[in-house]
Each structure stands twice: as structure tokens, then as C-alpha cells.
Amino acid sequence: MYCQLMTRGDEPDRGQSQTGRETVEPPDWFVKQANVTDSAVYDRFEREWPDCWCEAAELLDWEKPFETVLRGTDGPPFEWFPDGRLNAAYNCLDRHLPERKNQLALVWEGHLGESRTYTYLELYREVNAFAAALRDRGVGPDDVVTLYLPMVPELPVAMLACARLGVPHNVVFAGFSADALATRMERAESEYLITCDGYYRRGSAVAQKNKADNARITVDHDVSVVVLDRLGRDVHLGDDYVDYHDLLAAHEGAEVEPVSQAADDPLFRIYTSGTTGQPKAVTHTTGGYLAHVAWTARSVLDIKPEDTYWCSADIGWITGHSYIVYGPLALGTTTVLYNGTADHPEKDRLWELIEKYAVDVFYTAPTAVRAFMKWGEQYPEQHDLSSLRLLGTVGEPMDAHAWEWYREHIGGGECPVVDTWWQTETGAILVSTLPGVDEMKPGAAGTPLPGIEASVVTRSGATAEPNTAGELVVTRPWPGMPRALLDRTGWGSAPDSAEEWRYYPEDSVSVDADGYITFLGRIDDAINVAGRRFSTKELESTVAGVTGVAEAAVVGADDETTGTAVYVFASPEDGYAERELQAAIEDAIVNAIGGIARPKEVVFTPDLPKTRSGKVMRRLLTSVANDEDLGDTSALRNPEILGEIQSTTRRK
Numbered sequence: 001m002y003c004q005l006m007t008r009g010d011e012p013d014r015g016q017s018q019t020g021r022e023t024v025e026p027p028d029w030f031v032k033q034a035n036v037t038d039s040a041v042y043d044r045f046e047r048e049w050p051d052c053w054c055e056a057a058e059l060l061d062w063e064k065p066f067e068t069v070l071r072g073t074d075g076p077p078f079e080w081f082p083d084g085r086l087n088a089a090y091n092c093l094d095r096h097l098p099e100r101k102n103q104l105a106l107v108w109e110g111h112l113g114e115s116r117t118y119t120y121l122e123l124y125r126e127v128n129a130f131a132a133a134l135r136d137r138g139v140g141p142d143d144v145v146t147l148y149l150p151m152v153p154e155l156p157v158a159m160l161a162c163a164r165l166g167v168p169h170n171v172v173f174a175g176f177s178a179d180a181l182a183t184r185m186e187r188a189e190s191e192y193l194i195t196c197d198g199y200y201r202r203g204s205a206v207a208q209k210n211k212a213d214n215a216r217i218t219v220d221h222d223v224s225v226v227v228l229d230r231l232g233r234d235v236h237l238g239d240d241y242v243d244y245h246d247l248l249a250a251h252e253g254a255e256v257e258p259v260s261q262a263a264d265d266p267l268f269r270i271y272t273s274g275t276t277g278q279p280k281a282v283t284h285t286t287g288g289y290l291a292h293v294a295w296t297a298r299s300v301l302d303i304k305p306e307d308t309y310w311c312s313a314d315i316g317w318i319t320g321h322s323y324i325v326y327g328p329l330a331l332g333t334t335t336v337l338y339n340g341t342a343d344h345p346e347k348d349r350l351w352e353l354i355e356k357y358a359v360d361v362f363y364t365a366p367t368a369v370r371a372f373m374k375w376g377e378q379y380p381e382q383h384d385l386s387s388l389r390l391l392g393t394v395g396e397p398m399d400a401h402a403w404e405w406y407r408e409h410i411g412g413g414e415c416p417v418v419d420t421w422w423q424t425e426t427g428a429i430l431v432s433t434l435p436g437v438d439e440m441k442p443g444a445a446g447t448p449l450p451g452i453e454a455s456v457v458t459r460s461g462a463t464a465e466p467n468t469a470g471e472l473v474v475t476r477p478w479p480g481m482p483r484a485l486l487d488r489t490g491w492g493s494a495p496d497s498a499e500e501w502r503y504y505p506e507d508s509v510s511v512d513a514d515g516y517i518t519f520l521g522r523i524d525d526a527i528n529v530a531g532r533r534f535s536t537k538e539l540e541s542t543v544a545g546v547t548g549v550a551e552a553a554v555v556g557a558d559d560e561t562t563g564t565a566v567y568v569f570a571s572p573e574d575g576y577a578e579r580e581l582q583a584a585i586e587d588a589i590v591n592a593i594g595g596i597a598r599p600k601e602v603v604f605t606p607d608l609p610k611t612r613s614g615k616v617m618r619r620l621l622t623s624v625a626n627d628e629d630l631g632d633t634s635a636l637r638n639p640e641i642l643g644e645i646q647s648t649t650r651r652k
Contacts, residue, residue: 023439026416034436036299045450052451053479056295061095062086063260077487078477080288087258088290089164092329093124104334108153111200111340131161132254133247141166146190150174150199151339154228155315156325158194166259168266173316176594178214184271186219196228202344263287272424283483284427292428292480297327300432302390310336311363318424347375351383363392367530367563369402377409392418395531396563397519400443421445427480444516456511466513474503527556528564534597542592546584548576553608553616557625565600567625578604603649607641
């Protein structure tokens with residue numbers, strides 16, 4: 001049996017939560033100006049589903065209008081807005097020109113204090129020029145273009161140029177290693193790469209082209225490369241490399257007609273690490289995805305065309321795709337890009353920028369909020385943050401203490417805070433509060449959004465009791481769902497009937513009597529570091545490949561800054577020095593995965609805790625890393641090893 005969570009119309013009287021958790025009302029001044037203020041939206045979406053999603057689709061301009069909202073209501077495959085045709089770049093640029101050609105579309109702040117702005121007209125012109133350049137380089141509809149760039153304006157330019165041509169883009173996070181880039185290019189069969197010579201991080205130059213060169217050598221097919229000059233140094237490009245600015249100059253003034261795309265044509269591909277240890281391809285389609293991100297950007301993040309909006313994520317991750325590029329630009333707002341860190345050159349850097357650009361809406365990760373708390377409120381107090389109207393969080397669960405600090409010290413005790421849940425796989429927000437409608441509960445994300453149906457079940461499939469841990473299940477399709485869920489071709493396989501169809505996000509949750517969901521963490525063996533998910537199997541394979549390591553186990557442990565930190569437990573072979581092995585392990589992880597996965601601790605032990613059948617008990621290692629009670633250890637064949645591991649960990 002599956003229990004549908006409460007809809008808005010089913011909720012009990014508001015005020016004190018039934019579980020005792022205090023609720024926070026959105027202030028009157030916010031409700032009066034909010035994009036969505038009518039609580040009947042929940043009932044309307046439920047009553048009119050799936051036609052209710054016309055409200056999302058109507059935020060876009062369609063070259064050919066759709067006649068049906070959802071085909072496949074009786075079971076997969078699902079088709080959102082079938083027969084409709086549109087172009088994502090047109091919706092983000094062209095249609096805004098009559099009213100907003102001189103309005104800022106992008107505001108960019110660089111690591112060294114440099115800045116650049118693009119009006120909608122200027123962005124339109126550069127996107128057209130680069131689209132013409134890509135077309136002349138041979139890029140066609142059957143290609144995939146890989147983008148390996150830091151947070152620079154040329155990244156959204158390249159994304160929109162690809163969208164204009166009807167060519168899927170494949171953005172790879174700039175911090176990933178050469179091997180990680182090569183793997184993603186190989187799996188995408190991508191023959192085109194856009195990268196740069198390097199970029200600055202914490203004042204030091206990162207040689208990006210060197211990583212790109214190594215990846216190019218690794219892949220089995222030829223790769224044509226465009227290189228953006230970011231460091232201002234003489235860089236030998238070599239054969240089949242071309243300079244970005246030279247291409248742009250050669251195609252200045254070009255106009256490329258936006259390619260008409262079917263609603264279910266792919267817009268982009270992005271890779272996320274799964275529990276198999278291999279990157280998992282997620283392909284999002286043009287119509288359903290764009291409608292969903294536009295609707296949630298408007299309804300949950302309350303974005304308006306006149307706003308200056310800032311999402312502090314990296315475009316290399318899905319958050320940046322959805323809520324830096326496509327969602328805000330589809331709504332015609334001004335979106336901020338920042339190529340830098342929160343504490344460089346000083347710990348007030350973000351607050352300095354919010355003041356400088358009079359940011360209205362700020363969307364960041366709980367990891368960042370916990371870092372802000374650690375540094376102290378004196379840093380935001382140095383700046384005028386009164387322009388802020390709404391705060392949001394994304395990427396991992398937000399605890400009540402951090403939520404309250406965020407609202408008090410960044411939002412002036414007034415701004416609503418939306419704690420949003422979604423995934424690379426979902427494309428857009430599925431669980432949150434509507435800030436102009438719902439009360440907030442610090443520590444709880446909220447209810448499923450209008451039109452979203454979800455349940456909480458136990459491992460056996462039974463209904464989970466209120467306020468007890470269960471598993472989240474999404475029980476009805478949504479517009480932003482990816483190709484694999486639409487057509488059941490991969491990890492999104494499902495039963496044949498709509499009544500039985502469901503998607504398991506693999507998140508542990510609890511739900512209270514009001515229907516508010518609290519996210520507790522992942523139920524699989526992946527590690528979520530600062531909102532970025534890594535497979536423990538991939539990490540363990542990397543560590544085990546280091547010469548001198550006999551076996552290894554990798555777990556995640558609580559960390560006040562990143563939310564979760566990587567802990568490596570390794571058994572060395574005889575004759576190898578631990579200090580040298582530690583350096584080799586850290587280097588192997590950074591080279592294979594990227595610096596973001598660098599372990600917080602590497603603990604050496606003569607053996608790992610194992611059951612009598614030889615299975616490594618990672619649960620116990622997680623308890624050791626968190627300095628928690630170990631619980632029942634009777635199943636171990638070597639319980640004595642735990643004491644030794646605990647002693648080693650505590651000495652560190």
C-alpha cells in the first residue's frame with residue numbers, strides 16, 4: 001500500500017505544527033507581491049491534472065502549439081506536450097527583445113574582481129555569432145557538444161548556442177579531472193569540446209587546457225576543440241584547436257534561425273554518479289523540462305523580470321542549468337554569475353556582491369550556510385542586504401538551526417526561506433513550500449508542489465507512520481522528468497500501468513501530520529559532499545588501485561561545513577609507509593574524480609570490519625567516523641578490529 005501525502009486542501013488548521021515544530025508565516029509584504037498567492041493552486045492542480053501543467057507551458061512561446069498536455073496517462077511511455085514545437089534559446093532570448101533588449105540578462109563577477117554585463121540584445125548577438133561558428137565547424141543535430149568551462153559568461157553563451165542549433169550540450173564541471181572528462185565525452189560520443197586555457201581559483205591559476213589535452217588523448221575518437229583565452233597568456237593551440245574569440249570575430253553580426261524542436265527532443269545531457277560507480281547519463285528534453293523550470297523559478301523562487309537574481313551554484317551541476325541559465329532567462333530576469341569562492345579574498349565576498357548588485361533573490365546550498373555560520377554574523381553585518389526578498393537552499397537537507405540563522409542574519413528576520421528538494425534526475429524542484437502561500441517549518445522542506453504526487457513508504461512497501469523514517473516515492477509523472485523515465489529505457493524502468501508507475505529517488509525521509517517532508521539523507525551508498533554526489537564504489541575502486549593498498553572502504557561522515565565528508569579506511573600491504581600511501585590515495589582521488597572528493601581523513605587499519613561471510617560492514621565504519629555508538633557487532637568475524645580503528649581515528 002502507498003500513502004499519498006496530503007494535498008493543500010487536506011491540511012489541518014495552521015499555526016503550531018502537530019509535531020510541535022514551530023511554523024513561520026510568510027510576511028504580509030511578501031505575500032502581497034508574490035507571483036503565487038492563492039492556496040487554491042493545490043486543489044486546482046489536483047483537480048485538473050495533468051491539464052494543470054498548461055500553466056507551466058504557457059510561460060513559454062511555442063512555434064507550434066501542443067494539443068495534448070500528457071500522452072500516456074494510462075502508463076509509460078509518457079509524452080509531455082506532444083506535437084508541440086519550440087526552441088529553448090528563442091524562449092530565453094529572442095522573445096524578450098521587444099520589451100527587454102536593453103535590460104541586463106547576465107551580470108558576471110570574476111575571481112580577480114573583474115566584471116562584465118550582457119543586455120538581452122548583447123547576449124542574443126553573441127549567442128548567434130557562436131551558433132554560426134559552431135555550425136561552420138560542422139556541428140549538427142546528431143552531435144553532442146561538451147562544455148568544460150568555469151563560471152564565465154561564455155558557458156551560458158555556448159549552452160544557448162547549442163540550444164539554438166538544436167544540438168544537445170554536455171556540460172562537465174570544470175573541477176573534474178581529465179579522466180572524468182574523458183569518460184563523459186566517451187560515453188556521450190562527443191566530438192566537439194569547448195574549454196579554456198585556465199582560470200583562477202583562490203588567486204592561483206588552474207591549467208584547464210592541460211586537463212582537456214589529456215582527456216582528448218584518452219578518448220577513442222577525434223575531437224575538435226575551441227579554446228577560450230582566460231589567463232591572457234600565449235598558449236599553443238595545436239592542430240584542430242581554434243580560439244573562441246577568433247571564431248566570434250569571424251561571425252560577428254551573424255543571425256542563426258532557431259531550430260524548431262519537438263517538445264521531447266533532447267536539450268542537454270548531464271552525468272551524475274550512480275551507485276554502480278559509473279557516471280549515469282541523464283538526458284532532459286526541451287519542452288517539459290523548460291516549462292517545469294520556468295514554472296518553479298516563478299512559483300517557488302518568486303523570480304520576476306525586474307529582479308536581480310543570484311544562484312551561487314556552478315553551472316557544471318544541474319542546479320546551474322535549471323536555475324542560473326534556463327529558468328531565470330526564460331522568465332526574462334537578470335541572473336548573476338560568480339567565478340569565485342565565498343571566502344576569497346575575504347569571508348564577506350558574497351555579501352559584498354549582494355550589496356553591489358542589489359540582489360533580490362539568493363539561492364545557495366546548506367553547506368554554504370553552515371560555513372557562513374562558522375565564520376560569524378559579523379561578515380554579513382558589514383553590508384547592506386536589505387535588497388533581499390527571498391532566500392533559498394538546494395543540494396542537501398537543511399537543518400533547523402542553519403535555516404533560522406540564514407533567515408535571521410541574511411534575510412533580516414523577514415525573508416521567507418524556501419528549502420527545495422529535487423535531483424539531477426527530476427530536472428526541477430518537486431518538494432518545497434510556495435513562499436507566497438505556505439507556512440514554513442525550519443528543518444522541513446515542505447510538501448510536494450502542486451501537480452506533484454509523492455508517498456512515503458517503508459522498505460517493505462507499507463505506509464510509513466508519521467514522523468518515522470521511510471523512503472520517498474514519486475507516484476505520478478511530472479514535466480521535467482528525463483528521457484529514461486519518460487520511455488523506460490534505463491534506470492527509470494517502471495511497471496506498465498500508470499496506477500503502478502513510480503519513481504524511487506533513493507532518499508530517506510519522514511513526513512509529519514501536516515504533510516511536510518523532512519529529508520534525512522540517501523538510502524544508497526553514495527556520498528553527497530557539498531551538494532555533489534559521488535559513488536562510494538567509484539571512490540573505493542580508485543583507492544584500491546593505488547599500489548600498496550590491499551583493500552579499502554569509503555564512507556561519508558557528518559561535517560559541519562560540507563554536510564558530509566569523505567572518510568577512507570585502507571588496509572596497506574606490508575612494506576608500505578602510511579604517509580606515502582596517504583599522499584598517493586589523495587592524489588588518486590583528486591586525479592580520478594576531482595578536488596571536491598578529497599578525503600577529510602585517511603585511516604589505516606590492518607583489516608576492515610567484516611561479517612563471517614566476508615562482507616565489509618560499512619555501517620560500522622560510518623559510526624566510527626561519526627564517533628557514534630556502534631550498536632550490535634555480533635555478526636562480525638573480527639570485532640576486535642573496531643577498537644583499533646576507533647583509537648586510530650580519535651588520535652587524528
